[in-house]
Amino acid sequence: MTPDRILPTCLLFFAVGAPAAAQEQGFLWAAGPVAEAQRAHFVSILWWMAVVTVPLLIGLPLILWRYRLNGGGGRYRRDWGASPLAEVAIWSVPVVVVGFLAWNLWHATLSLDPYRPLGPDPLEVQAIAAEGHFLFLYPDEGIVTVDRLLLDADRTARLKLTSVDVLRSVMVPRLAGQIYAMPGMTTELNLAAFAPGTYAGLNTQYSGPLFPEERFETEALPETNWHARIEATRDGAGPLPPDVLQRIAMGDGAEAYLAADADLFARIAAPSSHGAHR
Amino acid sequence: MIGLFLGTLRWDDVTFVEFWRTPDLNNAIAAAAAGLLVLGVVATLILLTVRGWWRPLWRDWLTSLDHKKIGIMYVALALVMFARAVAEANVMRAHQATAALDAGLVAPDHFAELFSTHGTIMIFLVAMPLLTGIMNFVMPLQIGARDVSFPLLNAISLMLTAAAAGLVMVSLVLGHFSTGGWSGYPPYTGADISPGEGPDYWIWALTLSSIGSTLTGMNFAVTLYKRRVQGMHLFRMPLFCWTVLCTSILMIFAMAPLTLATLMLWLDRHAGFHFFTVGSGGDMMNFANLFWLFGHPEVYILILPAFGVWSEVFSTFSGKRLFGYLSLVYATMAIAVLSFTVWLHHFFTMGQSANVNAAFGIATMLIGVPTGVKVYDWLLTMMFGRVRLRVPMLFANYFLVTFLLGGVTGVLLANPTVDYGVHNSLFLVAHFHNMLIPGTLFAMLAAIHLWFPKAFGFRLHEGWGRAVFWLMAPGFLLAFMPLYAMGMMGGMRRTAYFSDPLFRPWLWAAEAGAVLILAGFAALVVQIVVSVRRRDALAVPAGDPWDGRSLEWLGPAPAFEFNFAGEPKVEDVDAFTALKAQGEAYRRQETYEDIEMPRNSAVPVVIGALAGLAAFAMVWQAWATAALAFAGVWAVVIGRSFVRDTERTIPAAEVEAAHRAWLADVAAATPVHRRDELTPENRGLAEEPL
Amino acid sequence: MSDVRHPGLNLGTTDSPVHDAAEETVFGFWVLMMSDLALFAVLFATYAAMSVHGIAGGPAPVEIFDLKSTLWQTLALLASSFTFGMAALALKYDDDRRALSLWLGATFVLGALFLGLEARDWARMVTEHGATPQVSGFLSIFYLLTGTHFVHVAAGLLWMLVMAAQLAIFGLDGAVKLRLMRLAIYWHLLDVVWVAIFSFVFLSGLAP
Ligand code: HEM
Ligand SMILES: [Cu+2]
Ligand SMILES: [Cu+2]
Secondary structure (H helix, E strand, C coil): CCHHHHHHHHHHHHHHCCCCCCCCCCHHHCCCHHHHHHHHHHHHHHHHHHHHHHHHHHHHHHHHHHCECCCCCCCCCCCCCCCHHHHHHHHHHHHHHHHHHHHHHHHHHHHCCCCCCCCCCCEEEEEEEECCEEEEEECCCCEEEECEEEEECCCCEEEEEEECCCCEEEEECCCEEEEEECECCCEEEEECCCCCEEEEEEECCCCCCCHHHCEEEEEEECHHHHHHHHHHHHHHCEECCCCHHHHHHHCCCCCEEECCCCCHHHHHCCCCCCCCCC | CHHHHHCCCCHHHEHHHHHHHCCCHHHHHHHHHHHHHHHHHHHHHHHHHHCCCHHHHHHHHHCCCCHHHHHHHHHHHHHHHHHHHHHHHHHHHHHHHHCCCCCCCCCHHHHHHHHHHHHHHHHHHHHHHHHHHHHHHHHHHHCCCCCCCCHHHHHHHHHHHHHHHHHHHHHHHECCCCCCCCCCCCCCCCCCCCCCCHHHHHHHHHHHHHHHHHHHHHHHHHHHHHCCCCCCCHHHCCHHHHHHHHHHHHHHHHHHHHHHHHHHHHHHHHHCCCCCCCCCCCCHHHHHHHHHHHHHHHHHHHHHHHHHHHHHHHHHHCCCCCCCHHHHHHHHHHHHHHCCCCHHHHHHHHCCCHHHHHHHHHHHHHCHHHHHHHHHHHHHHHCCCCECCCHHHHHHHHHHHHHHHHHHHHHHHHCHHHHHHHCCEHHHHHHHHHHHHHHHHHHHHHHHHHHHHHHHCECCCHHHHHHHHHHHHHHHHHHHHHHHHHHHCCCECCCCCCCCHHHHHHHHHHHHHHHHHHHHHHHHHHHHHHHHHCHHHHECCCCCCCCCCCHHHCCCCCCECCECCCCCCCCCCCHHHHHHHCCCCCCCCCCCCCEEEECCCCHHHHHHHHHHHHHHHHHCCCHHHHHHHHHHHHHHHHHHCCCCCCEEEECHHHHHHHHHHHHHHHHHCCCECHHHCCCCCCCCCECCCC | CCCCCCCCCCCCCCCHHHHHHHHHHHHHHHHHHHHHHHHHHHHHHHHHHHHHHCCCCCCCHHHHCCHHHHHHHHHHHHHHHHHHHHHHHHHHHCCCHHHHHHHHHHHHHHHHHHHHHHHHHHHHHHHHHCCCCCCCHHHHHHHHHHHHHHHHHHHHHHHHHHHHHHHHHHCCCHHHHHHHHHHHHHHHHHHHHHHHHHHHHHHHHHCC
C-alpha cells in the first residue's frame, strides 16, 4: 500500500470500522490515468481540508471539558463576543485554504477536460446507451459489440456517447468517468488503462426498472491480442439488423455485429441541432 | 361527461383493488401502507368525535391566524410526514439489504416510487414545514412583534402546504406517485416514458408547496423589515432572525424557477409542448438548469435556519454572548448570495466545457469560507462559557463534528475532477444526508426542545430527549457512513438491488442505522406523551426555563396570545439578558392599552381544500373539477376582500389581568441555578449569574 | 405628516393614516412582485436559449412576428399605464370618485384592447404560419412567455372589476385606497415586463 492510499483507506476504515480494501471497484483503486488523477486530487483535498478540520476536532473536546458547567476550571466571561485577532484567523485560514484548493481545482479540471484526447491517435468508439444494454460501435473497425467494450491497452480511447430514450451516465470507475449520455445529443469521454485487465462499467443515472442491469465489461487487451480479438469478432459476427435495439431489448441479440450501418450513431444522436454543448 | 369530473381515475387505481387483483408481496406492502393511512385517518376522526375535539380544533387551531399556532401546526404536519418518509427509508433499506437480483421486498418500480416519495416528502413536507414552523413561532417573538405582517396569508401558506401533503398522501391509496426521484428529470418523467399519473402527483405537490413557500418568504421578510419593535435595529436582531431573513429572501427568488420547470414539464406531458422533449427543439438540459437554479438555493433555505438555531443553542447553553455576531451575520449573507451562483455543480457531468465546470466548482468552494467561519464562531462561543450539555446542546455538538465530514465531502464534490467519480453515487447520498440530518433535522429537533416550553408551558422530558439523541446520533453514522464507502466503491444511488454480494454487510449496517433512527423517532413520540403526562412537574410558568437571552423568553410560558403586554425595551443583541441584568424584565407596567389582533378566519382552510382538490383533479385530468375548484379559490379570495371586520380588540383590562397573573407566577417562582434547571424547581425563573 | 417611504403612491400629505398603513402592505406587495419578476426573468432566460436553439425546422421569429400589430399592443398598454397614473392622481388629490372611476375605466378598456390585439396576433400566427406551441421549442417558450404576461393582464382586469365593486360599496376608504395602490404597482410592472418582451422578443427577433 502506497502512502497515498493510506488516507482513503483510513477513511473507509473509519466509515464502518472494517477494512474495505477487498472491494477494489471505485476510482480509489485507479487503473488508468484519469482515475489516477481523480484519486490523487481526492487525497490532496483531504490533506488541505485537514488544516481546517483538525483544529476543531482538537479544540472541541478541550473546550467542552474546560468550560463545562459542573467543575470546569475555565474562566467565565459572559460578555466575550468578539476578538479581532481570532476573527482575522477565522476568516483568513479558510480563505487561504480555499485559495489553494481553487488553484488546484482549476488545473485539475482543465487537464481532465473530457473533450481533449488523452493521447495521440485515440481509438474511436461510439457508445449508445439503451434500455438495459450498451452498444459499442467501432467505426474504423467496422464492428459493434454489445455490453462489452474492447480497448487496446496501449492506446487511449475516445468515446462518443448518446442515449436512446432517457438520460444516462457512463462511467468505468477504475478508468474514468462519468459523463452523461443524453438522447439527441453527443458527449465525449476519454478512457485509458495502465495495464490490460477487465474493468466494470455502468450507467449511474436512474433510467427505469432495468437500471441495476445497465452494466458492461471493459476489456483492455494488449495490442496484439486486441487486433486478434477484433478480427475474431468480425469473423463471428452477422450483419447489424435495423431493429437491433428492439432485439437486444427482447433478449435475442447477439454479442457482436458487423457495422454495415455507419450512420446508426449519428441517427440516434441526431434530433438536437446543437450537438456537443460547449 | 363523468370523465370531465373524474378524469382518468378508475377503480383499478385504488391500491387495495390492485392488491386484490394481484396479491403478491409488493402489492401487499403497498396495500398495507395505504391501509395504515386509511386507518390512521379513521382513528383520528373517531378520536376527534368521541372526545368532542372538533370544535376546539376548528376554533382554536385550524381557523387561527396566530403565528404561534400556525408554527405549531407546521411542525405537527412535518412530524406526521416524517413518520411516513422515515418508514419508507426503512423499507428501502430493508429491501436493498435483502434483495439479491430481482427479489427483495418490493418490485423495482415500487422501489423507485419509494425513493421518489421519500425524497420529495423529506424536502418539501418535512424539512420545509419544520423550519417554516419554527421560524413562524420564534421570529415574531424574537423581534418583539405581535404577529407576522400578513397573518391571513401566513395561514394560507400553511394550508397550501397541508394540501400538498394531502396530495402526496392520497397517492398512497389512489394510483402511484412518480418514479422519477425528487428531482424529476425528463425525458424520464415525460409522457412517453412515464405516461401515468405519477409525475403529475409530483408536479402538483411541488407547485402547491412552493406557492406556499413563496408567500411565506415574502411574509417573513416584510415582518422582519417592518415589525421590529422600537430599538431593535437590524444589527440587534438575534442571529436566528438574520437566518430567517436570508432564507426568506431565498424563498422569494428561488421558488419561481421550480414552478416554471414543473409547469413546463406539465405542458410537455399534456399539451404537446416541447420544452424538454427530445426533438422539435426541446432540450432536457433546460430542465436541469431550471431545477437546480431552484434546487441549490433550496439547500440553503434548508440549512440557514438551522445555522440560526445552532447559534441560539450554543450561546444559550454556554450562558454566554454569541461569539462573532457580525462575522456570523456577514457569513450568512455571503452564503445566501453565493447560493445563486453555483447551481451547475449538480451536473458537472453534463458535458459542458471544462472552463465552465471549473468556474462553478470554485464558486462552490467559496461557500466553504463563510461556512468554516461559522463553525469556529460557534466553537469560540463555548469558550469562556459555562457549557451545559442539555439535549439541544448534545445535538449541537454532534452537529459540529459531523458537519466537518459533510463539509469535507462537500468540498470534494465541488471539484469536478472528484465529482466525475462519485456523482450519482451513494457517496453523494451520504453527503446530502450528512448535511440534512445532523444539519437541518437535528437543528429542528434541538429547536423543538429549546422552544417547546414557550409554546406549551412545560419542558420536554430530558431523559427521553437523551434517548432520542442516543438513538439517532449513532443511527445516522451507522446508516450513512457505509454509504460513503459504498459510493467510493462504485455503488450508485437509486439502485433497487446490488448484485455484488460484497455490498451486503454494508447494506445491513445501513439498515441497522435506519432502524435506530426510526427508534429515535419513536422515542420522540414517547417523550412528548411522557412530558404531557408530567406537565405539572415540568411546568415553567414564569417563562424562562433556560436563562434565555433574546426577547422570546420575556413573558409567560405559554406565551400571551398577544405576545407582549407592552413594548419591550431593546438595547442589546441579547435584549432579554440586558433586561434581566437591569432588573427590568419582570416589572409592572404603569398603563395598558387595547390590543388589536386578527380575527379567526375559515378562508385559509377553504382555500387549502379547494387548491388541494384542484391539484388532485389536475393529476387525474379531471378538467372540469379542476377548473371549478380553481375558480373557487379565486372566488374565496375575492369574497374575502369584501370583508371589512377582520380585527378584534383585546381590552386593556384583559391585557392587564394576564400580565399581572404572569407576574404573580414569577413572584411565586424561586430563581434556579443552571445546575438545577432540570429539576421541578425550575419554574422558569433564572438565578442572577454571579 | 409622516416620513415613511415605500414604493407606492405617496399619500403622506393627503392621507397620512393610509400612508402609514401602506408602509407594510405596499412594501409587502412589492416584495411579492419581486418573485413575480423572478418568474419572468427565468422565462426570458429560457426564451433566450430556445429562440436560437429550439427552432427545429419550424418557423423562426422573423417569419411570424408582425411589428405593426405588436406596436399597437405596446401603445395600448403604455397608454393604460398613463391612464392609471391619472387615476392615481385622482386618488391622491381629490376624493373625486368620478374622475377616479373614469380613469380606471379607460385603463380597463385599454387593457382589454391589448388582450384583444394580442389574441388576434396569436390567431394570425397560428392560421397563417401554423405556428402553434406544439411545433417547436421556440414556439413553446414564446407562447408561455407571452401567455404568462397575458394571464397577468387578464388578472389585472379582473382585479379592476373587483375594485370597481368595492368603490361602489365602500367608497374611497382606506382599504380601497391601499388596494388601488397595489393594483397600480401591479399594472405598471406588467407594463415594464411588456416593454421587455417588446424589445427583447419582438424587436430583437425581427432585427436582421
Ligand atoms: C431519517 C433517516 C433517513 C434515512 C434512513 C434515509 C434513507 C434514504 C435512502 C435509502 C434513500 C435512497 C438512496 C438511493 O437513492 O439509493 C434516500 C434518498 C433521499 N433522502 Fe433520505 N433518509 C433519511 C432522512 C432524510 C432526510 C431528513 C432528508 C431531507 C431532509 C432526506 C432526503 C432524501 C433525498 C432528497 C433523497 C433523494 C431521493 C431521490 O433519489 O430522488 N432523507 N434516503
Ligand atoms: Cu445538449
Ligand atoms: Cu447545490
